Amino acid sequence: MPLLSNILKTKKLSKRGRSTTPSFVCEVPLQVLPSQEPVLQTRFEAARQCYNALLGEALRRLRLMQQSQAYQAARKIPRGITHLAERKAAFKQIRQSMGFTEYALSRYATTIHHSWIGDHVDAVIGQTLAHRAFDAVDKMALGRAKKVRFKGRRGIHQIGSLEGKSNQAGLRWRTDHLEWGSLALPMISGVEHDPIIAYGLTHPIKYVRLVRRNLRGQDRYYAQLICEGIPLRKLDPQSGRFQHPLGSDMVGLDIGPSTIGVVGETQASLQRFAEEIVRDHATLRREQRHADRQRRANNPDCYDAQGRAIKGKHPRNKSRRQRHTEARIRDLHRKEAAHRKTLHGQLAHRILAQGTIILTEKLSYKAFQKRWGRSISIRAPRLFLTILTRKAESAGGQVIEFNTRTTALSQTCLCGQKHKKRLSERVHTCECGVTMQRDLFSAYLARFVEDDALQVAKARESWLGSEPILRTAWQQATQNQPASGQRQPSSFGRFVSGPSQSRSPEKENLPEFKASDAVTEAQVSARAGERMTVEVFRTPRL
Numbered sequence: 092m093p094l095l096s097n098i099l100k101t102k103k104l105s106k107r108g109r110s111t112t113p114s115f116v117c118e119v120p121l122q123v124l125p126s127q128e129p130v131l132q133t134r135f136e137a138a139r140q141c142y143n144a145l146l147g148e149a150l151r152r153l154r155l156m157q158q159s160q161a162y163q164a165a166r167k168i169p170r171g172i173t174h175l176a177e178r179k180a181a182f183k184q185i186r187q188s189m190g191f192t193e194y195a196l197s198r199y200a201t202t203i204h205h206s207w208i209g210d211h212v213d214a215v216i217g218q219t220l221a222h223r224a225f226d227a228v229d230k231m232a233l234g235r236a237k238k239v240r241f242k243g244r245r246g247i248h249q250i251g252s253l254e255g256k257s258n259q260a261g262l263r264w265r266t267d268h269l270e271w272g273s274l275a276l277p278m279i280s281g282v283e284h285d286p287i288i289a290y291g292l293t294h295p296i297k298y299v300r301l302v303r304r305n306l307r308g309q310d311r312y313y314a315q316l317i318c319e320g321i322p323l324r325k326l327d328p329q330s331g332r333f334q335h336p337l338g339s340d341m342v343g344l345d346i347g348p349s350t351i352g353v354v355g356e357t358q359a360s361l362q363r364f365a366e367e368i369v370r371d372h373a374t375l376r377r378e379q380r381h382a383d384r385q386r387r388a389n390n391p392d393c394y395d396a397q398g399r400a401i402k403g404k405h406p407r408n409k410s411r412r413q414r415h416t417e418a419r420i421r422d423l424h425r426k427e428a429a430h431r432k433t434l435h436g437q438l439a440h441r442i443l444a445q446g447t448i449i450l451t452e453k454l455s456y457k458a459f460q461k462r463w464g465r466s467i468s469i470r471a472p473r474l475f476l477t478i479l480t481r482k483a484e485s486a487g488g489q490v491i492e493f494n495t496r497t498t499a500l501s502q503t504c505l506c507g508q509k510h511k512k513r514l515s516e517r518v519h520t521c522e523c524g525v526t527m528q529r530d531l532f533s534a535y536l537a538r539f540v541e542d543d544a545l546q547v548a549k550a551r552e553s554w555l556g557s558e559p560i561l562r563t564a565w566q567q568a569t570q571n572q573p574a575s576g577q578r579q580p581s582s583f584g585r586f587v588s589g590p591s592q593s594r595s596p597e598k599e600n601l602p603e604f605k606a607s608d609a610v611t612e613a614q615v616s617a618r619a620g621e622r623m624t625v626e627v628f629r630t631p632r633l
């Protein structure tokens with residue numbers, strides 16, 4: 092187990108290559124007087140318009156850049172290694188000359204500042220907004236995003252947070268209150284007794300973020316203090332030990348669109364992500380249908396006789412009741428997100444209790460989104476991995492994502508054979524006698540990946556000891572009734588009780604064993620057929 096002092100010393104490189112010290116976030120609820128509320132609202136509105144202006148400007152510059160002859164010429168430079176440096180330099184030069192850099196955009200932010208916006212938002216916030224806007228458009232420039240989103244006045248696309256750069260200017264925290272220009276917002280009295288907040292307040296603050304959330308139709312404000320150090324580890328009041336113990340196993344994960352297989356040395360499990368959310372999601376859907384009916388009733392001209400939306404007509408009339416429904420939907424969305432975060436956090440702690448070095452495949456979650464959009468938006472596997480990575484790192488461990496192509500875990504067997512499987516084949520069955528649920532087997536193999544390559548020999552050595560653990564996990568997964576009240580997901584496959592001991596892959600490879608177990612090819616395939624208890628895989632239903 093790495094010492095805490097070592098964790099503090101390890102400096103990470105941020106996205107921009109700056110070295111960063113470890114930090115954690117401490118959230119403090121703020122008390123806002125009725126006289127201060129309109130001031131805050133005006134400032135958030137000014138920030139929103141500032142952000143939109145910056146986003147628009149960045150987009151304009153991107154388009155101009157892409158239309159330029161120099162850009163078109165740079166695109167023609169081949170992508171190969173020999174031309175890599177040349178290509179890179181050419182694009183860098185064009186970006187600079189066309190003003191498509193973060194620096195140029197933050198200079199543009201100062202010109203916005205000479206307008207009315209400058210009376211409400213300070214220059215530092217302008218710079219952080221420029222950073223956000225540039226990041227969004229840069230993703231588009233690099234082909235990682237299709238479009239950018241302008242911030243709306245209300246709803247999920249409103250601007251939810253503002254942040255500074257240091258605790259010296261703009262938003263700053265002073266002992267027990269947030270200072271921002273003429274405003275001083277104290278923390279809600281009593282929260283200083285909360286152990287987590289008390290712990291955060293004793294640490295040096297890097298910068299402060301002001302968050303606005305809408306709770307049951309009311310705006311609430313929170314200060315998020317970005318503190319230097321490592322987060323508090325909670326103690327259990329009864330035993331006096333850490334509430335979330337840390338294990339020392341190597342843990343392998345197999346993350347699917349809706350399920351996760353976890354395999355450690357002594358424990359394994361196969362479960363679904365955020366199961367409770369799926370159950371509660373029905374309420375949200377009902378409210379969404381309600382709002383849709385209200386929208387149609389309030390804007391009959393926008394729909395044709397068959398109820399289809401007429402192109403170019405936008406439903407703008409809203410009844411008081413529709414506004415209420417929409418407020419409820421916003422609240423349900425917020426609750427759902429918070430609940431999901433809690434469940435993901437709990438699962439992460441359960442995994443860290445097994446071990447803090449975690450191995451998993453590097454997956455394209457975008458491909459997940461394309462194929463299982465709705466399921467992904469509710470279960471959010473990528474968010475889970477982000478949370479797990481953060482928690483593992485602050486515990487001194489790490490999440491290692493390895494290459495799928497070089498390892499091909501779902502196809503590989505302990506005997507070294509490769510069987511290409513369809514997604515519908517949920518059970519890994521091999522002639523050598525290995526029969527295991529596919530996800531659990533992949534998670535098991537993940538533990539033996541070193542430098543993007545699977546160490547098959549090591550995996551084979553430990554298989555005899557691990558197989559019963561995996562089998563128990565498989566059995567439990569197929570027996571447990573899902574919390575959503577739906578039937579068991581077919582992705583778990585039908586449980587197959589263990590093969591006879593003699594059919595271990597190790598013995599299989601010994602020559603004398605082979606001789607005594609001489610079976611014809613037809614018999615082998617017949618036996619394999621028996622074990623092929625594969626159910627047809629369906630897209631996860633929600």
Ligand SMILES: [Zn+2]
Binds near residue numbers: 504507
């Ligand atoms: Zn095999």
